[in-house]
Amino acid sequence: MIAHNLLYIIYFISALLFIGATQGLATPKTALRGNNFGISGMVLAVFATLLVLPTRNDLGILLFGLLAALVGVFWANKVQITKLAQMIALLNGFGGLSSVLVALAQLVGGKGYSFDLALGITAGGIAFSGSMVAYVKFQAPNFLPDQFVKLRHFITILSFAATIFFWALFAVYHQTNALLMLSAASLVFGFGLTFGVGGADMPIVISLLNSCSGFAASAIGFSFSNIVLIITGAIVGTSGLVLSHKMTKAMNKSVSQVFFGGGQNKQKLAQTNQIAKVSSPADAAFLMQNANLVIIVPGYGMAVSGAQHALKTLAGILENKYHVRVKFAIHPVAGRMPGHMNVLLAEAKIDYDKVFLLDDINPDFETADVAYVVGANDITNPAAKTDPSSPLFGMPVLDVFKAKTVFFVKRSSGTGYSGAQNPLFFAENTMMLYGDAKKVTEEIIADL
Amino acid sequence: MTTLFLISIFVLSCLIGILIAKDVTPALHSPLMSVSNAISGIVIIGALSSAAYANGFNTQEIISLFGVFFASLNIFGGFVISWRMLRLFKKRKEK
Numbered sequence: 001m002i003a004h005n006l007l008y009i010i011y012f013i014s015a016l017l018f019i020g021a022t023q024g025l026a027t028p029k030t031a032l033r034g035n036n037f038g039i040s041g042m043v044l045a046v047f048a049t050l051l052v053l054p055t056r057n058d059l060g061i062l063l064f065g066l067l068a069a070l071v072g073v074f075w076a077n078k079v080q081i082t083k084l085a086q087m088i089a090l091l092n093g094f095g096g097l098s099s100v101l102v103a104l105a106q107l108v109g110g111k112g113y114s115f116d117l118a119l120g121i122t123a124g125g126i127a128f129s130g131s132m133v134a135y136v137k138f139q140a141p142n143f144l145p146d147q148f149v150k151l152r153h154f155i156t157i158l159s160f161a162a163t164i165f166f167w168a169l170f171a172v173y174h175q176t177n178a179l180l181m182l183s184a185a186s187l188v189f190g191f192g193l194t195f196g197v198g199g200a201d202m203p204i205v206i207s208l209l210n211s212c213s214g215f216a217a218s219a220i221g222f223s224f225s226n227i228v229l230i231i232t233g234a235i236v237g238t239s240g241l242v243l244s245h246k247m248t249k250a251m252n253k254s255v256s257q258v259f260f261g262g263g264q265n266k267q268k269l270a271q272t273n274q275i276a277k278v279s280s281p282a283d284a285a286f287l288m289q290n291a292n293l294v295i296i297v298p299g300y301g302m303a304v305s306g307a308q309h310a311l312k313t314l315a316g317i318l319e320n321k322y323h324v325r326v327k328f329a330i331h332p333v334a335g336r337m338p339g340h341m342n343v344l345l346a347e348a349k350i351d352y353d354k355v356f357l358l359d360d361i362n363p364d365f366e367t368a369d370v371a372y373v374v375g376a377n378d379i380t381n382p383a384a385k386t387d388p389s390s391p392l393f394g395m396p397v398l399d400v401f402k403a404k405t406v407f408f409v410k411r412s413s414g415t416g417y418s419g420a421q422n423p424l425f426f427a428e429n430t431m432m433l434y435g436d437a438k439k440v441t442e443e444i445i446a447d448l
Numbered sequence: 449m450t451t452l453f454l455i456s457i458f459v460l461s462c463l464i465g466i467l468i469a470k471d472v473t474p475a476l477h478s479p480l481m482s483v484s485n486a487i488s489g490i491v492i493i494g495a496l497s498s499a500a501y502a503n504g505f506n507t508q509e510i511i512s513l514f515g516v517f518f519a520s521l522n523i524f525g526g527f528v529i530s531w532r533m534l535r536l537f538k539k540r541k542e543k
Contacts, residue, residue, distance in 0.1 A: 015461075018487050022468045025480045028537045035479075035530050038487050042523055049493050053500035057509060061499050064517040065492075072524030076532070087529060088482055095488045095522040101515035102494040109498070109508035210485055217491040222454055224494050230454060231461040236488040238465030243477060332474055339477030346475075346536040357474060 003052060010048040011228040017041030018232045022239060028352075045228050081347045082306045085206065085337040086138035089131045092210050096127025099216035100183055106223060113174040116222035118167055118182060124216035125186030130194040130209045134202065137194075138336065153260065156192035163189050193259055199300065200378050201258045202336040204247040208255070211240025243338050250332035250358075252394040279431030281440055284372070284407045285447035288314075289322040291369030295361065297329045297398055298341050301375010301411065307438040308348035311374065314441055315350065317448050328354055329361040329398050331379035362399045371403035375410070375437045381422045391420050406430045409440045479533045486526025492519035 018041045024034020050061075072091075079087045103120040111117070162185035170178040197205050214236025221229025248255060288294050296311055311328075318324040328350065334341045345355055356364075365371060373380055380400040383390035400406055401424050408430060424430055433440050472480050495515030502509035 018490070019464060019468070021483055021487060022465070022480070025476050025483055026468070026472050028473070028476065031476055031479060032531075032534045032538050035483055035527065035534055038483050038530075039527055042487065042490065042527075045490060045493055046496070049496050053496060057499055057502060057505075057513075060505075060509065060513050061496060061516055064513045065520045068517045068520035069524045072521045072526075073528050076525040076528035079529070081532070081536075084478070084482075084529065084533065087525070088478075088485055091522050091525045091529070092485045092488075094518040094525075095485065095491065098489070098495060098515045098519035098522065099491050101511050101518065102491060102498050105495075105498045105502075105508045105511040105515060108511060109502060207481055210481055210488070214484065214488045217488050217494075218458060220491055220494045222451075222458075224497060225454060226493060227454070227457055229490055229493055230458050232487055232490045234458050234461035235465035235468070236484040238462045239469035239472075239480065239484050242466055242469035243481065246474075246477075330474075337478055338481060339474055339479070342475040343478045343533055343536065346533075349536075352475075355475075 007048055007052055008227070010044060011226065014041040014045040014048075015228045015231040017044065018228075019235060022235055080306070081344065082303050083138075084343065085202070085303075085335070085340060086135050088337065089134040089138065089206055089209070092206075092213050093128045093131030093135065096124040096131065096209075096213040096216055099124030099213065099220050100128060100186075102220050103223070104179070104183065107176050107179055111223075113170060114223055115171075116219045118170055118179065120216050120219035120223065121179065121183050122163060122167075122186045122189075123212045123219060125183055126190035126193065127209050127213035127216060129187040129190035130205070130212070133191055133194040134206060134209065137197075137199070137202075152192055152196040155188065155195070156259075159185050159188035159192050197258060199336065200333065201251070201253070203333050203338045203340070204244045204251070204253075204255070204258050206337045207240045207243040207247065209240075211237045211244065214238075214240055247333055247338055250396065252396065274426040276425040276432045277430065279407065279433055281433060281443035282447045283431065284370075284433060285444045287405055287407075288318055288324065288370050288372070288444070289448060291318075291324050293325045293327070293364070293368045294318060294370045294372060295327045295329050295365060295368045295400075295403065297331075297371060297373045297376050297380060297400060298345070299331075299334050299374065299376020299379065300336060300340075301409065301437045303335055303340060303344055304375065305436045305438040307374055307436075307441050308344045308350070310438050310441040310445065311345075312348040312350050314445050314448075315354070317445060321448070326354065327356055327361060327364065329356055329358075329365075331358055331376070331398055334376055334379055358396060358398060365399045365402040368403040369405065371400045371406045373400060373406065373408045374441065377410070377422055378420065380424060381420060383420060383423055387423075400424065401427060401429075404429060407433055409433045409435065409437050411436065476537070479530055479537070482526060482530040482533060486523055486530055489519045489523035489526060492516060492523060495519050 021038035166182035218233025384392040499512035
């Protein structure tokens with residue numbers, strides 16, 4: 001009994017450490033401490049558990065646990081900062097998978113029907129397959145064939161119905177087989193849900209999947225009557241929900257629009273007879289060095305080409321050699337995960353006080369001589385403010401069009417993920433620079 | 449422990465989660481996701497218990513051990529990634 005109470009107290013302390021970890025991430029000053037709190041909480045909970053467990057299968061546990069630890073540390077150390085988003089998606093999927101496996105193991109081991117296990121399987125399964133789809137979308141955007149995308153609503157609805165059906169079957173007949181089918185249905189459901197999601201909506205989806213794996217852990221916690229699992233899972237789950245709520249607000253979208261809308265009017269809108277003006281890096285260099293204020297707007301294209309270091313160099317030359325003020329403008333949903341651009345700019349050691357968020361920078365575009373848009377599209381689309389028929393209408397955007405001259409770096413003349421045509425490309429003061437974001441930026445630097 | 453007690457713990461934790469995440473500065477959204485992703489690997493506790501209470505080397509044991517494997521991967525990978533990200537933010541502050 002004493003050991004039992006002690007374990008309870010240790011679990012509670014570790015839960016408090018996890019709360020402290022999340023709290024620490026509120027400001028950059030305390031963020032690293034937050035991460036250390038998280039690690040301490042984990043070490044405490046795992047060691048306490050290992051100490052009280054019967055020593056029957058220690059060797060297997062240590063082998064599997066340590067092998068994964070080695071793989072995880074090695075891998076996470078090696079991955080490039082520009083590939084963070086997919087790495088986080090993958091790891092999140094593994095967390096979800098683990099919840100599914102624990103629930104299945106409990107059932108195979110003879111534990112009868114429980115609501116918590118079914119819930120753990122569903123949430124974990126969605127987190128796992130959804131994250132895998134997200135990962136594949138990042139790694140190979142064209143890997144998933146278009147035919148599937150057309151079928152996705154069908155797949156989603158069917159697998160959702162199947163999920164409900166097996167829940168009911170399991171609840172009534174308490175059969176393990178029903179639960180195996182439930183796992184399969186949840187996996188397909190997660191797959192169908194994330195399958196058709198456009199790249200620009202990824203920040204919302206990634207944080208929702210994160211939330212799912214948290215709630216899955218919480219559900220498993222109910223089955224073990226374990227408070228550290230319940231508390232931690234709930235905090236992860238709700239913080240994921242809060243993040244995705246912030247993201248949907250930044251895009252003026254509802255969650256159902258993210259999963260079920262989009263993609264339909266792509267062909268219709270992409271056609272236009274207007275011609276965009278193409279410019280050269282030398283022109284851009286000339287206008288930038290004679291400017292008073294240059295605002296750089298990064299998007300996913302910067303992440304793909306890893307252009308953040310070149311941008312840092314560009315900003316440095318403009319400021320020191322030509323005394324131009326340089327600012328960076330960040331849209332909340334630029335990139336593929338919440339806060340994606342901030343991390344990349346931090347990696348290039350670009351000063352904090354030069355980086356501005358949507359509402360803080362928008363008034364500055366009026367006085368800017370040059371806006372340099374690096375691989376961003378939808379987040380600069382003025383149609384979001386003016387054209388009610390645009391799929392982006394209502395989304396807060398960066399007022400790039402107010403700058404005297406706008407340079408757009410793009411790989412091709414295509415539309416953004418929303419499929420909406422960006423009228424800014426054809427505006428009087430817009431110049432296109434086609435090519436890889438990093439290469440184009442380096443060519444501008446060479447001309448300075 | 450009664451289910452009602454556990455449910456109240458759950459609801460209170462949800463409230464704490466909402467209150468904390470609400471105030472996170474946008475620049476740290478990615479690290480927050482990464483850290484919370486790493487700590488959701490706490491499900492390893494469930495996997496460990498499940499593996500330890502298996503009757504010998506049976507199906508339950510094997511499935512649980514894979515649970516341990518993936519949760520551990522989630523934890524270690526997650527904390528290393530978060531640490532790498534947060535170090536970037538810290539360096540810049542000191543300058």
